[in-house]
Amino acid sequence: MSVNEAPLYRAPLWLRFKGQLAGYGFLSPWLIGLFALTLGPAVSSLYLSMTDYSLMSSPRWVGADNYVRIASDDPRFRAAMNVTFTYVLLSVPLKLIFALAIAVLLNKGLKGLNWFRAIFYLPSLIGGSVAIAVLWRQVFASDGIINQVLMAVFNYEGPSWIANPNTAIYTLVALAVWQFGSSMIIFLAGLRQIPTDMYEAASIDGASRARQFFKITLPLLTPVIFFNAVILTIDAFKAFTPAFVISDGSGGPIDSTLFYTLYLYQEAFTNFRFGYASALAWVLVAIIAGFTALAFLSAKYWVHYDD
Amino acid sequence: MTSLTLTDIRKSYGTVDVIHGVDLRIEPGELVVFVGPSGCGKSTLLRMIAGLEPISGGELRIGGQRMNERPASERGIAMVFQSYALYPHMSVRKNMSFGLETARMPRAEIDQRVQKAAEILQIVPLLDRKPKQLSGGQRQRVAIGRAIVRDPQVFLFDEPLSNLDAELRVQTRVEIAKLHADIGATMIYVTHDQVEAMTLADRIVVLRGGRIEQAGTPLEIYNRPANRFVAGFIGSPKMNFLETSISRRIGSDVALDLAGTQLVLRNGDAAALGVRPEHLKVGADRGTSLGQMTVTHVEQLGGQTIVHGRFPDQQPIVATLEGQNSVEAGDLLPLSADLAQCHVFDAEGRRAAALAA
Numbered sequence: 001m002s003v004n005e006a007p008l009y010r011a012p013l014w015l016r017f018k019g020q021l022a023g024y025g026f027l028s029p030w031l032i033g034l035f036a037l038t039l040g041p042a043v044s045s046l047y048l049s050m051t052d053y054s055l056m057s058s059p060r061w062v063g064a065d066n067y068v069r070i071a072s073d074d075p076r077f078r079a080a081m082n083v084t085f086t087y088v089l090l091s092v093p094l095k096l097i098f099a100l101a102i103a104v105l106l107n108k109g110l111k112g113l114n115w116f117r118a119i120f121y122l123p124s125l126i127g128g129s130v131a132i133a134v135l136w137r138q139v140f141a142s143d144g145i146i147n148q149v150l151m152a153v154f155n156y157e158g159p160s161w162i163a164n165p166n167t168a169i170y171t172l173v174a175l176a177v178w179q180f181g182s183s184m185i186i187f188l189a190g191l192r193q194i195p196t197d198m199y200e201a202a203s204i205d206g207a208s209r210a211r212q213f214f215k216i217t218l219p220l221l222t223p224v225i226f227f228n229a230v231i232l233t234i235d236a237f238k239a240f241t242p243a244f245v246i247s248d249g250s251g252g253p254i255d256s257t258l259f260y261t262l263y264l265y266q267e268a269f270t271n272f273r274f275g276y277a278s279a280l281a282w283v284l285v286a287i288i289a290g291f292t293a294l295a296f297l298s299a300k301y302w303v304h305y306d307d
Numbered sequence: 308m309t310s311l312t313l314t315d316i317r318k319s320y321g322t323v324d325v326i327h328g329v330d331l332r333i334e335p336g337e338l339v340v341f342v343g344p345s346g347c348g349k350s351t352l353l354r355m356i357a358g359l360e361p362i363s364g365g366e367l368r369i370g371g372q373r374m375n376e377r378p379a380s381e382r383g384i385a386m387v388f389q390s391y392a393l394y395p396h397m398s399v400r401k402n403m404s405f406g407l408e409t410a411r412m413p414r415a416e417i418d419q420r421v422q423k424a425a426e427i428l429q430i431v432p433l434l435d436r437k438p439k440q441l442s443g444g445q446r447q448r449v450a451i452g453r454a455i456v457r458d459p460q461v462f463l464f465d466e467p468l469s470n471l472d473a474e475l476r477v478q479t480r481v482e483i484a485k486l487h488a489d490i491g492a493t494m495i496y497v498t499h500d501q502v503e504a505m506t507l508a509d510r511i512v513v514l515r516g517g518r519i520e521q522a523g524t525p526l527e528i529y530n531r532p533a534n535r536f537v538a539g540f541i542g543s544p545k546m547n548f549l550e551t552s553i554s555r556r557i558g559s560d561v562a563l564d565l566a567g568t569q570l571v572l573r574n575g576d577a578a579a580l581g582v583r584p585e586h587l588k589v590g591a592d593r594g595t596s597l598g599q600m601t602v603t604h605v606e607q608l609g610g611q612t613i614v615h616g617r618f619p620d621q622q623p624i625v626a627t628l629e630g631q632n633s634v635e636a637g638d639l640l641p642l643s644a645d646l647a648q649c650h651v652f653d654a655e656g657r658r659a660a661a662l663a664a
Contacts, residue, residue, distance in 0.1 A: 200359050201392040205406030205457075206380030215405070219396040304396035306439065 049278035059275065066279035077280070079255040080263040086169055087259065088236040091176035095232055096225065099180040103187035104213070117185065124181030133175070133245035137162060140171045162246055165256035172257060175242050183228045190224030191217070222303040230295050237288050240265070260284055308335035309370040309383065309460035309493050311356065317364035318351055318517070325351055326517040328365065333510075338487050338494040342504040343514035344540070349497045350465055352514070356495065357386050357463050370460060385454035386463040389470065391446045393438040393453075399425075400434040403453045417456075424455040427489070444475045451486070464496040468503065480506060501541050505529070513537050535656035538581050544613060544625045547587075548579040548652070549597070581650035584613065587626040587642050594643040600624050602638040607631060614640065 011019075024031070049066055051059035070077050106116055126132050139145050140161035150156045161167045194217065202212045218225075240261040247257045264284070268277035311333040318326035326348050333339050341349040354360040356367060358379030367374045374382050393402050400421055407417045425431045428448045438446055447467060454462055464483070468476045484507055487494055498504055504511050505525045512522045513536075521533040532538035532546075539545045588594060598618050606613040612632040615625050626642060634640065652658055 195390065195392065197388045197390055197392040198394065200357075200379075201386070201388060201394075201453075202405075203359070204357065204379045204384065204386050206409045207405070211409060216394060219394075222396075306395050 045278040045281055048275050049282050051275045052273075053275040053278075055272045055274065062275070066276050067283070069276070070279060070283055076255065076258065076263060080258045080260045083169060083256065083258050084237060084260040087173060087176070087239065088233060090170075091173045091236050092229060092232045094173065094177045095180050095183060096228060098177055099183035099228070100187050100221075100225075102180065103184045103191055104217070106184075106188055107191040117188070120184055121181035124179045130241060130245050133242045136171065136175050136242065137246050165253045168247070168253060168256045172239075172242050172246065176236065176239070183232060186228055187221070187224060190221050194220050219304050220306075223305055226295070226299055226303045230292055233291055233295070234288055237284065237291070308491060310335050311461060311493065311495075312368040313352075313356075313365065314368075315365035316352070316355065316362060316367060318348070318355060318360065319363045324517065326355070326363075329517075329519055331512060331519065331522065333493060333495065335493055336491045338484075338496065338507060338509045339512060340504040340508035340510070341495065341497045341512050341514055342499065342501060342540070343520075344499065346516075347514040348517040349499075349514050351517075353386075353463055353465055353495060353497045356382075356461075357384055358382050359386075383460035384463055385457045385459035385461075386465065387447075387450045387454050387467045389466040391438075391450040391470075393446055393449055395438050398435050398437055399430065399441070399449050399452075402438070402449060403456050406453070406457050420456045420458070421452075424452045427455065427486070428452050443471050444479060447471060447479055451483075455486075455490070460493065462492050462494040464494065466498055467496075468498070468500070476503075483507060501543065505541070511541075513540060515540075532581075532650065532658060534658055535579065535581065535652040538650060538652070538658070542583055544584045544627065546581045546583050546650075547624050548581050549618070549622055549624070551578050551580050551651070578654065579652045581652055582644050583648070584625045584627040586648040587624075587644050589626070589628060589632075589640050589642060591641040591643060594645040596641065596643045598642065600626065600640045600642050602634055602636050602640060604636060605634050616640070 048059060050061060050063055052062050052065075053059035102120055106113055106120075110116065123132075141147075144161075146161065147157070159167065161171050198216055198220070199212055202216055207215065238261060239259055243257045243259040243262050244265070247253075247262075260280075261284070264277050264280045267273045267280060311331075313329050313331040313333075316326060316329040317324065329352060331339075341352060343349050351360060355362050356369075358374070358377065358381075362375050369382055369384070394405065397405065403421045403424060404417045407420065412420075421434070422431070425434055428451060430445065430448050430452060433441060433445055433449070438449065441449065447470075450467070467483075468479055471479060480503055483496075487507075496503075496507060508525055510522060511525055511528050513520045513528065515536055521528060521537045523531075528537060528541050532541065535548065539548070582597075587597075600614070600616040600618060602614055602616040604615040606615075609631065610629075612628045612630070612634060613625065614628060614632075614634055615623070617623055624642070626640070628634075650658055
């Protein structure tokens with residue numbers, strides 16, 4: 001049969017769909033969830049972002065006004081951007097370094113490896129929860145354990161880390177870094193993928209441990225680093241719970257922990273400016289998409305794929 | 308060119324001994340092939356020489372110097388891995404120069420060495436490619452090139468051809484032999500392929516269960532195998548072993564008379580006659596008659612015909628006949644052999660009589 005020859009018989013669309021009906025039936029729980037809970041609200045929020053919708057009144061079309069205001073006349077948006085970028089740019093690299101360092105240690109063929117892996121992973125399981133954020137507040141409070149240790153060891157009276165606008169954000173960064181577990185597991189899997197004969201060849205070549213790490217491990221791990229970096233960056237931009245709990249939903253002190261999502265939340269559910277909040281949400285989508293696109297564009301310069 | 312001396316080399320993992328005291332001297336410029344079935348310890352032995360596995364006991368000397376405690380990089384060796392172990396993120400040039408850069412050699416000399424090795428191996432056009440852009444055979448050359456640039460005293464090859472297809476394997480085998488002839492370095496080559504061993508080696512070391520079964524030139528091993536294991540391992544198809552029966556008694560001992568060679572066995576001992584398939588002839592009058600074979604299966608190779616069958620007492624026998632023979636399953640073939648090419652092995656598998664020329 002030549003390529004351009006038409007098939008002898010092609011069933012009409014409805015008949016073909018009928019044949020696949022059972023398949024869609026089985027898919028329906030997920031499909032309903034997708035359309036009703038994800039795609040639907042997303043599309044409607046795109047519409048709402050161009051209205052002045054608040055809970056009290058029906059939406060009125062305002063075009064790009066919300067976006068113009070975000071860009072030109074919103075000091076709290078700029079504060080939120082500041083806080084969020086600080087958080088992303090500090091927590092993501094620190095978390096990557098921490099996760100990689102622990103993964104390298106665990107990859108040494110330690111006894112009880114599975115235990116350590118589970119213990120290090122634990123914070124990631126519970127870290128995002130409200131309970132941990134509450135605990136974190138206690139740890140960094142003026143009479144918290146951090147200050148007690150500082151007092152006992154260095155005789156230094158620490159500030160109330162959370163109440164101080166200069167330090168509050170760093171407690172949140174620390175909380176994020178503490179949850180390095182899932183990245184660590186992925187790094188560990190990546191390290192296991194590197195063939196041992198690569199290191200054997202390098203040791204015959206006379207490469208020290210450090211040189212092996214920087215010249216072999218790190219380059220061969222770049223696909224995993226890239227993956228982790230993208231996932232962590234997206235997660236960090238979306239971070240909400242810790243800041244909400246630690247600042248009691250205020251983003252304080254003096255907006256120093258006003259995460260972007262927290263500001264969005266306040267606009268929507270405290271001030272009931274759903275239209276404006278929707279616009280903020282789409283700006284965040286654009287920022288995340290932009291960052292991810294940049295990451296993918298940069299990948300060809302530093303990520304080494306084997307195949 | 309450097310010699311290697313292994314004295315009572317041992318390896319154990321916990322309480323499990325895998326190498327049981329290997330003694331071997333490798334002369335400068337010699338190409339020695341370690342051959343043996345899977346798990347015989349040949350790769351472990353090579354890795355101990357390379358410094359990739361600690362030596363549990365005994366002494367390793369390279370060029371007269373004790374090497375047991377020296378790291379791999381200080382042993383003056385280069386190794387070609389079965390998987391090639393090329394660094395996938397580096398170009399061919401970078402792969403070859405990595406070790407030299409690590410040793411902080413001047414740039415000009417690195418470039419010169421890489422260029423020279425690339426010319427020897429005819430991979431100059433590939434220097435700026437990544438390993439993933441190369442074929443299996445080309446990767447193999449790069450792996451060898453990476454070894455050459457280091458100008459080692461000893462080359463170690465760990466089953467370097469096993470990932471290549473049959474045609475390329477033959478071609479690369481010839482090239483390795485040529486390389487050895489050209490640069491004359493001491494080489495140790497591990498393989499489970501007896502054809503590689505026979506064609507490449509100055510000397511073959513046959514290993515089994517962490518022990519040397521026999522070390523000798525390829526023809527020594529072929530013509531005078533030390534025992535039944537070596538006799539069966541070297542040669543394809545493998546040697547036939549026919550259980551013999553007693554011909555006459557002298558007091559309490561049994562004597563076998565084979566081609567004029569008297570073999571005396573203690574009463575109750577068993578013995579086997581070893582005869583290689585290629586030494587069997589069809590026809591009752593072409594040497595000593597061994598009886599009639601009932602053909603069960605025939606393999607036509609074009610240049611040779613391999614005939615599988617059984618003797619009347621059901622002992623299996625394989626014969627390699629020259630040329631194309633119209634033999635079919637069910638045929639009866641009278642077989643004979645020149646007893647001068649036969650071997651006798653006692654019950655422990657030791658070669659009991661030197662029958663071969």
